[in-house]
Amino acid sequence: MSIFDDDRRQQPSAHEIGSDLSLLSVDELKNRIALLKSEITRLEEEIAAKASGREAAESLFRF
Template identity: 70%
Template sequence: MSLFDDDQPRKKTTHEIGSDLSLLSVDELTARIALLTEEIARLEEERARKSASRSAAENLFR
């Protein structure tokens, strides 16, 4: 183990849908759940923003 391992950029945790989970530790699974939960919140916020924009446009053209 090198003394400089901490200097190396860490690979960002990603998750591929349908990937094999059997080799992951409990901590890795917890990290992936947190990552996916954050992504779901981001997607829901964007959906709400687009829905509001669409509703405003529909009301303008009525």
């Protein structure tokens, strides 16, 4: 066993963009939609946090 974290296997993602959806059930598709919606929300929250941090920095350095 290696002492480096990079050697660990990564778990497959729950959804891969562009993957074949034909074999999934309706429930599986709904679960993926819920997963993607929660990820969109998380991304939007990160954008808002970064934007507010940038605004704070800009206001600090304004004359």
